[in-house]
Amino acid sequence: MSPRALVTRGDGALGPERREPLCAQPGELVVKPVTVGLCGTDLELIDGTIDPAYVRYPLVIGHEWTGVVTASGDAVVRAGDRVVVEGIVPCRRCAHCAAGATHLCDTYAELGFTFDGAAADEVLVRADLAHVLAPQVTSDDAALVEPASVVYHGLSRIVGRPGLECVVVGDGTIGLLAAQMLRLWSPARVVVAGRRPGQRELARRAGADELVLDGTPRGAFDLVVEAAGTASAVADALAAARRGGSVLLLGLPPHGSTTPVPVDDLVNGDLLIRASFGYSSSAWASVVALVNAARLHPGVLVTHRFGFDEHDAAITALRTPPDEGPRGKVVLELP
Ligand SMILES: [Zn+2]
Ligand SMILES: [Zn+2]
Structure with a gap:
């Protein structure tokens, strides 16, 4: 055949x-x-x-x-x-x-x-x-x-040192892979901001310290990984970084998506924003x-x-x- x-x-x-x-x-x-x-x-x-x-x-x-x-x-x-x-x-x-x-x-x-x-x-x-x-x-x-490899490629271009407070926006496979691979850089803590309680055990298995379901915490993290692939998640990710923090954009929102961004906060926050393809x-x-x-x-x-x-x-x-x-x-x- x-x-x-x-x-x-x-x-x-x-x-x-x-x-x-x-x-x-x-x-x-x-x-x-x-x-x-x-x-x-x-x-x-x-x-x-x-x-x-x-x-x-x-x-x-x-x-x-x-x-x-x-x-x-x-x-x-x-x-x-x-x-x-x-x-x-x-x-x-x-x-x-x-x-x-x-x-x-x-x-x-x-x-x-x-x-x-x-x-x-x-x-x-x-x-x-x-x-x-x-x-x-x-x-x-x-x-x-x-x-x-998609996740590693992005992380390897942005994670500078161990001991970082990290949050991953999105509890899908890319988000959970990011939580798992962040462990390679010895983070202080890895939080996953997700939507589904059913992902809790899987997030733990991936190595996340915590799955939060009530929104992405704001202004609290050295390193933020956007892995949900929606325009609103990108806005949440930018707001989650503390001053001097870094934001990695891995998710791919639908073709043509846009989102309003408080540009002064990005500048005042001295943020590093890195988008990564493939x-x-x-x-x-x-x-x-x-x-x-x-x-x-x-x-x-x-x-x-x-x-x-x-x-x-x-x-x-x-x-x-x-x-x-x-x-x-x-x-x-x-x-
Ligand atoms: Zn794929
Ligand atoms: Zn070529």
Whole structure:
């Protein structure tokens, strides 16, 4: 049987289609995905609400994933290797790439956005972007390397020292990953400002000291991470920093969102505001090193698992957080 893939045309629908089998040319790998995480960005891709500059349809979704190499046109990564693969595909020739800012490459190309992603029986990738996993790394931990790299990339550009009072705005997967990864910088305290009591146990598992549900505390934090992805959360995040504090904007509000900002407070507050897009090759490699060394376990955030044929149920679980209980990462498991 020809390989299956979950395809969207940005019209609100996602469905299985049959594809031609893939083969690996020199410098390429064919990988069989094992675990594929889904996120809010996949919903935007399915619904067609994402900035059209960052997508090409028809599209196989799946940008958070891990798998096993089935065919290799490379001398280093071999068939049978378990891998994670950088989704942002840099040209390695432009000025940004030369400076190490591969996430800003002049030619934007990304697996699961402008190239077919991993929600499929097989996926074709560039071999130089594949990272081999240590044997003990779980597929859950590996599947979360992509969102963890987004968080690591942002944090590594803004966290200057240990002992910081930190707050994360947003109790979704990116927020909880931020709480978990802030621990790498030995913070004094990590508070998550969320909306759902069902996330409390998951926030604790991620390493947060506290989940607050009655609004983001104002003016109290050295470091604020905005991970809710709404315009009002950005305003809350800016108001949460104490004077001299830093604000990292990781959430991606809907295309075209705006919010009023008390500009004098930003200046009087001497704030550092850092927005961060995607991840560099270097951030990805750092996260793989942490996961391979068992220093980071982002897979603790997986709460919902579905098979390939249960994709409708998976998308429903992603769209509608449960009334009770936690909702962390939703994954497809592809046997
Ligand atoms: Zn994602
Ligand atoms: Zn480039």
